[in-house]
Amino acid sequence: MKKFAGGIFTMGNKKSMVWFAPFTPGVSKVDVLKKAVEAVEFKRTVAKDALTAVKLHFGEKGNDTYLRPIFIRAVVDEIKKCGGKPFLVDSNTLYVGSRKNSVDHLITAIENGFGYEVTGAPLIIADGLKSNDFREVEIDGQYFKKVEISSAVAEADALVVVSHFKGHVAAGYGGTIKNLAMGCVPARGKKAQHAVHLEVDEEKCIGCGRCFRNCPGHAITMEKDAAGKTTSHIHAEPCLGCCECMTVCPTRAVGMIWTADEDKSSFNCRMAEYAWGAIKDKVRPLFINVMMDITPLCDCCGWSDTPIVPNIGIAASTDPVALDKACYDMVVAASGSAVEEHYFHAGDDKFQLLHPAAAPHAQFEHGAKIGMGSLDYELRTIHIEEGEGE
Numbered sequence: 001m002k003k004f005a006g007g008i009f010t011m012g013n014k015k016s017m018v019w020f021a022p023f024t025p026g027v028s029k030v031d032v033l034k035k036a037v038e039a040v041e042f043k044r045t046v047a048k049d050a051l052t053a054v055k056l057h058f059g060e061k062g063n064d065t066y067l068r069p070i071f072i073r074a075v076v077d078e079i080k081k082c083g084g085k086p087f088l089v090d091s092n093t094l095y096v097g098s099r100k101n102s103v104d105h106l107i108t109a110i111e112n113g114f115g116y117e118v119t120g121a122p123l124i125i126a127d128g129l130k131s132n133d134f135r136e137v138e139i140d141g142q143y144f145k146k147v148e149i150s151s152a153v154a155e156a157d158a159l160v161v162v163s164h165f166k167g168h169v170a171a172g173y174g175g176t177i178k179n180l181a182m183g184c185v186p187a188r189g190k191k192a193q194h195a196v197h198l199e200v201d202e203e204k205c206i207g208c209g210r211c212f213r214n215c216p217g218h219a220i221t222m223e224k225d226a227a228g229k230t231t232s233h234i235h236a237e238p239c240l241g242c243c244e245c246m247t248v249c250p251t252r253a254v255g256m257i258w259t260a261d262e263d264k265s266s267f268n269c270r271m272a273e274y275a276w277g278a279i280k281d282k283v284r285p286l287f288i289n290v291m292m293d294i295t296p297l298c299d300c301c302g303w304s305d306t307p308i309v310p311n312i313g314i315a316a317s318t319d320p321v322a323l324d325k326a327c328y329d330m331v332v333a334a335s336g337s338a339v340e341e342h343y344f345h346a347g348d349d350k351f352q353l354l355h356p357a358a359a360p361h362a363q364f365e366h367g368a369k370i371g372m373g374s375l376d377y378e379l380r381t382i383h384i385e386e387g388e389g390e
Contacts, residue, residue: 016322016374020330021382022313029292029314030074035382036288036316037078045284046158048083053156054121055183057164058090058109061098062302065293067164069113075162075288076121084158088114090183091127091150093300094190095244096216102129126150127186134186137277141370143270147277148189159278159285161320165327167296167308170194170243170256171268172360173331173351174298175324176287177367180275193270194241197257198234204253205231211245211254220245247301256357265362272367275320279372288316289327296354308350309336321373325364 019039021032046052054075059066072088079086092105099105102125109115109123116122127133127150135154138146153159163179171178182190200211207230212220219239224230232253234245246254256264279285291312295305312330317323331351336344344350351360368375 015376015378016319018317018326018377020315024384036314040316042078043082046082046084050084050157052079052084052086052158053089055161057299059112065304066299069118073119086121088121088123089126092131094242124152126152131187139277141273147274153184159282162288165289165291168298169246172355172358176320177275177363180278181271184278200232201253202231204251210248214248265359268362269366276372287320309334319373321364321367322377
C-alpha cells in the first residue's frame with residue numbers, strides 16, 4: 001500500500017474521489033467551477049498565510065482557448081477565503097514563442113488578461129528570468145532518480161493546479177499531469193522529458209520552412225535534392241526533441257521515431273515522473289481540470305482549432321492520476337463534430353485517433369505505477385440547477 005504525501009488517498013481497494021460539475025444550460029461556467037472548488041475543500045489544503053501557487057497556463061500569444069482569467073479569479077478568491085496568499089505561476093517554454101523568458105512571458109500573461117486587476121493575484125514566473133532557477137527533488141523513478149522543479153513551485157507552501165483539458169501532438173492529451181510535468185520545471189527539465197527523435201517524411205514535406213523558423217535548437221536545415229525539391233532535414237545532435245516542428249508542420253511531415261531502448265510511451269512516462277516530483281513533497285495539493293474548448297492541440301500553439309467534442313464540465317480531485325483518467329474517459333464517452341478527417345462518436349478514443357504516434361494512456365498508467373495516484377476512481381457528480389449560482 002502506498003500513501004500520498006499528506007495522507008490524501010491510499011493505493012489499494014479504495015477508490016479516489018473525483019468531483020464532477022457538468023456545464024448546465026442557464027448556469028454560468030464560473031459558477032460551475034465554484035461548485036467543483038467547494039467540493040474539494042480548499043481549507044484542508046490552504047492554511048492561513050500559506051504562500052499558495054496557482055499553477056496555470058497563461059496561453060501563447062494568438063491562442064484564444066486558454067482558460068479565461070475569470071475562472072482563475074474564482075480559484076484565487078477561494079484561496080483568500082482560507083487566509084492563503086495566492087500567486088499565479090507558470091514556467092518558461094523550451095520552444096521559440098512569446099513565453100521563452102520571463103519578460104516576454106509576463107507581457108503575454110498580462111496581454112491575455114491575467115493582470116492583478118482581473119485575477120486578484122500577482123504573477124510569478126517560476127523558473128526565473130532565463131529558466132535557471134530550480135530545486136532538485138529526489139523521486140527514485142524508473143527514468144529519473146531526481147528531477148528539477150521550478151523554484152517558485154518547489155518553495156510554495158501550497159499548490160493548486162488548474163488545467164485546460166485538451167489534446168497534444170506528442171503526449172496525446174494534456175491535463176493535470178502534463179501541466180505539472182512541463183509547467184512546473186525549467187528548460188533543462190523539459191529537455192529531459194522530451195526523449196524523442198524526429199524525422200521528416202520527404203514525400204510529405206512541402207519545403208515551407210515553418211519547422212526551420214520555429215526550431216529552438218537550430219537543428220533543422222532546408223536542403224535541395226537533385227531534382228531541385230527543397231525539404232527539411234532534422235539533425236539529431238542539436239535536436240531538443242521539443243516537437244515544435246510537429247506542431248507547426250502543415251502537412252504532418254514530421255514524425256517521431258524510437259530507439260531500441262525507448263518506445264512511444266516513454267515521453268509520457270517521463271512526464272509522469274516529473275509531475276510526481278512537482279507534488280511529492282506537498283501536503284494535499286488540489287487539481288482542477290476544465291473540459292471546455294477541448295482542442296486537438298495545446299495552448300502553446302499560437303492559434304486555436306475547432307474543439308473535438310462539445311464542452312463537458314469541470315472536475316476536481318486530490319488525485320492527479322484519477323482526475324486525468326476520469327476526464328479522459330468522459331471525452332471518450334462524448335460524441336463530437338468533424339475535425340480534419342475524423343468524425344468522433346461516443347466510445348471513440350479521440351486523442352489516440354488524432355495523435356496515433358502518441359501513447360496518451362501512459363501518462364496516468366505510469367503515474368499509478370510510481371504511486372502518484374490511482375486508476376480507480378469514484379465520479380461524484382454535482383448537480384446544479386438553473387439560477388442556483390445567481
